[in-house]
Amino acid sequence: MKKLILTLGALALAATTATAQDVIRMGTEGAYPPFNFINDANELEGFEIDLGNELCARANLNCEWIVNDWDTIIPNLVAGNYDTIIAGMSITDARREVISFTQEYKMPDPSLYAALEGTDPSVIENGVIAAQSNTIQAGHVAETGADLLEFPTPDETISAVRSGEADAVLADGDFLRTIVGEAADLEFIGDPVFVGGGVGMGLRQSDTELRETFDALISEMKADGSLNEMLIKWFGEETPTF
Known part of the structure; x- marks a missing residue:
């Protein structure tokens, strides 16, 4: 064993x-x-x-x-x-x-943005986006007009969205699909992002x-x-x- x-x-x-x-x-x-x-x-x-x-x-x-x-x-x-x-x-x-x-x-799997229901998709370009540190998603956000907010764990990125600390999160689609699928307060916004x-x-x-x-x-x-x-x-x- x-x-x-x-x-x-x-x-x-x-x-x-x-x-x-x-x-x-x-x-x-x-x-x-x-x-x-x-x-x-x-x-x-x-x-x-x-x-x-x-x-x-x-x-x-x-x-x-x-x-x-x-x-x-x-x-x-x-x-x-x-x-x-x-x-x-x-x-x-x-x-x-x-x-x-x-x-x-x-x-490769596309990365996706998730946010609280009703969030304006424009936050992708000018809002605060949470991502796990040292990931390809964090690197992508850093190259956009949005403000990057990094966290050590993926769960903390979701918590930041729910608390209002971040407008949205960018993460692997495979990770977010389960989270969003089981949540009543989250939805996908914007287009998929292909990085990595x-x-x-x-x-x-x-x-x-x-x-x-x-x-x-x-x-x-x-x-x-x-x-x-x-x-x-x-x-x-x-x-x-x-």
């Missing part, structure tokens, strides 16, 4: 080469449903948890899951505190300068062999249809598949 490690603060500093131990420490955020989240039983759940466990099973590796705040998820990978990032991370050129990525395991590439697994640039291992397994799952089954399970029948 795979070991689950939930670490919300400081991470263990000792780090050795994962492949030498046949142990892979999988870093995730645990706060971004349906990609990854902590359920009512205080266990990690989501699309990427299913995917990561399956990849490790196929590679005969022991997965250890480590939960880390989004703002420090790349620095802690580079520092050796875990071996992969599997956390809804879009593949971008800027991130490639620091880490490497596998091929995408989820196709597909979602892939992040690794240290030096871990070429490990990246190639996961790349091959992702290709295998695309070919046998199992990746598509996971995508549909977590994102619905309308989600793009491979």
